[in-house]
Amino acid sequence: MASLAGHALPAAAHAALTQQWCATACAALESGRCLEIRYETCTRIVEVHRVGISPSGGHILAGWQVSGLVGERPGWKLLNLDEALELSVTDIASRAPRPDYRRGAKQFIGIICQI
Secondary structure, three states: OOOEEEEEEEEHHHHHHHHHHHHHHHHHHOOEEEEEEEEEEEEEEEEEEEEEEEEOEEEEEEEEEEEEEOOOOOOOEEEEEHHHEEEEEEEOOOOOOHHHHOOOOOOOOOEEOOO
């Protein structure tokens, strides 16, 4: 059994859910909309710049956080999609790409989608 944010899921269900979340993140990027990511402890709204695979095999997202934890400033975040509880494309227009965005990153061994 795989675990997704502390919730036990069969490995096949975990893989399907992660694949769906990567597709949702890529849909946000392609539509020019922000992505809302809900975790156990917070909800973040980000402008998706890149979705891919980390060296450990996890699914990660690089994006500009528009909102997140109380008191946390907007800025670049590397987020673990495997720990998310829910993802959804918002109606908020994305301003991606941000001026200091660069394609390619050492945190990714595989790219699913990127600007």
